[in-house]
Amino acid sequence: MSEKPDVAVIGAGVFGAWTALQLRRTGRSVVLVDAFGTGNSRSSSSGASRVLRVGYGSQTFYSRWSQRSAYAWNELLRDWRPDLFTRTGVLWMARGDDTSLAETADTLALLHTPCELLDRDALEQRFPRFTFGPITHGLLEPDAGVINARRAVQAVVRQAVKQSVDYRVASVSPPHGTTRVDTLATTGGDIVAGTYVFACGAWLPKLFPTLLGARLYPTRQEVFFFGAKPGDREFSPPLMPAWIDFAGGVYGLPDLEGRGFKIGLDHHGPPFDPDRGDRLASNDALQVARMILARRLPSLQDAPLLEARVCAYSNSWNGDFLIDRHPELENVWLVGGGSGHGFKHGPAVGEYVADQLSGRDEPETRFTLAQHGAHERQERRVF
Numbered sequence: 001m002s003e004k005p006d007v008a009v010i011g012a013g014v015f016g017a018w019t020a021l022q023l024r025r026t027g028r029s030v031v032l033v034d035a036f037g038t039g040n041s042r043s044s045s046s047g048a049s050r051v052l053r054v055g056y057g058s059q060t061f062y063s064r065w066s067q068r069s070a071y072a073w074n075e076l077l078r079d080w081r082p083d084l085f086t087r088t089g090v091l092w093m094a095r096g097d098d099t100s101l102a103e104t105a106d107t108l109a110l111l112h113t114p115c116e117l118l119d120r121d122a123l124e125q126r127f128p129r130f131t132f133g134p135i136t137h138g139l140l141e142p143d144a145g146v147i148n149a150r151r152a153v154q155a156v157v158r159q160a161v162k163q164s165v166d167y168r169v170a171s172v173s174p175p176h177g178t179t180r181v182d183t184l185a186t187t188g189g190d191i192v193a194g195t196y197v198f199a200c201g202a203w204l205p206k207l208f209p210t211l212l213g214a215r216l217y218p219t220r221q222e223v224f225f226f227g228a229k230p231g232d233r234e235f236s237p238p239l240m241p242a243w244i245d246f247a248g249g250v251y252g253l254p255d256l257e258g259r260g261f262k263i264g265l266d267h268h269g270p271p272f273d274p275d276r277g278d279r280l281a282s283n284d285a286l287q288v289a290r291m292i293l294a295r296r297l298p299s300l301q302d303a304p305l306l307e308a309r310v311c312a313y314s315n316s317w318n319g320d321f322l323i324d325r326h327p328e329l330e331n332v333w334l335v336g337g338g339s340g341h342g343f344k345h346g347p348a349v350g351e352y353v354a355d356q357l358s359g360r361d362e363p364e365t366r367f368t369l370a371q372h373g374a375h376e377r378q379e380r381r382v383f
């Protein structure tokens with residue numbers, strides 16, 4: 001590593017880790033810094049499980065990114081950690097005149113990604129453990145699945161280190177400068193680099209409060225793991241897929257590694273401070289998760305709670321990522337706004353940032369600071 005690396009990437013979550021790796025692949029010298037270490041429990045990239053899917057309603061852009069990223073994930077994990085991805089399939093659920101599944105099917109057909117539209121009868125036949133209630137139709141994406149997020153992001157950093165990325169554990173102070181940043185102060189000494197990429201997840205608005213305080217909204221999100229009866233394999237793959245009910249604000253993942261059947265509450269929770277917010281799940285959210293089990297998977301309604309986790313979504317106003325150059329500091333880039341769906345896109349985010357730094361590609365309007373100006377917040381839908 002040269003005295004002055006070309007790029008310092010701050011934050012070794014999935015966005016920063018892949019950015020460091022993709023930058024290195026383009027020949028740049030890179031230092032990657034994380035305050036608590038990659039995959040730490042405060043980061044959003046630390047969970048046991050994240051869904052990788054291609055479907056995104058009519059949003060072909062994100063479907064293409066997902067597909068590209070899936071190849072990159074597969075390439076990275078194939079040889080030495082294939083166990084980190086489980087092909088569970090993903091079952092989307094919708095009700096009444098919701099057209100998002102038909103739109104998803106069209107996009108998936110365009111991208112040659114297999115999927116199957118299912119009416120209510122087909123749903124009941126294929127997934128007898130579910131009580132579908134108001135759900136009228138579904139879409140199964142059979143090649144989608146679940147990745148072990150913490151281990152996978154750590155694998156990305158290991159790969160980056162193998163390729164000579166200088167990885168350090170240190171906390172970075174907010175940057176100072178008038179037109180550019182020369183030196184970055186950290187708890188492990190100063191860093192001097194050509195360009196600084198801040199990929200700090202829910203911490204971004206704390207590091208750049210004036211610029212990002214009204215653009216990114218970290219929220220508290222809760223997930224619960226419930227235990228099936230002894231010997232019952234019906235809540236594990238291949239019998240149980242991952243499933244998503246966007247309108248109901250809930251998703252579920254099969255039991256992987258014996259951790260339990262996961263219920264995730266997707267509606268945005270209250271504002272959350274990633275440093276100070278405590279991570280004890282609330283009883284209210286647990287009752288909601290139990291109510292969902294009782295309605296959807298009644299045989300689990302009295303299942304014991306095995307584990308609960310609190311994690312932060314770093315939401316933009318509409319679910320689009322925020323990736324742009326700082327408006328005043330010409331050698332500072334901001335990468336964040338994962339908004340509860342960013343994990344799968346790590347490889348594409350890293351590739352995009354590397355291209356932007358080379359000036360090779362036009363910026364994607366949806367990611368710009370201008371696009372993330374003053375807007376009324378929306379709950380994500382098919383994100």
Ligand SMILES: Cc1cc2nc3c(=O)[nH]c(=O)nc-3n(C[C@H](O)[C@H](O)[C@H](O)COP(=O)(O)OP(=O)(O)OC[C@H]3O[C@@H](n4cnc5c(N)ncnc54)[C@H](O)[C@@H]3O)c2cc1C
Binds near residue numbers: 170339
């Ligand atoms: C419960 C839950 C479920 C989710 N499910 C899915 C899913 O199924 N599929 C999907 O694709 N996505 C999912 N997501 C979203 C996805 O996990 C996030 O979008 C993604 O992990 C964000 O990554 P990040 O790199 O931006 O942030 P993070 O992973 O939070 O990484 C930021 C890093 O920056 C470091 N950092 C912060 N400040 C500093 C500093 N001053 N100095 C040095 N380092 C610093 C932190 O330590 C941290 O490691 C989910 C998120 C949650 C919370």
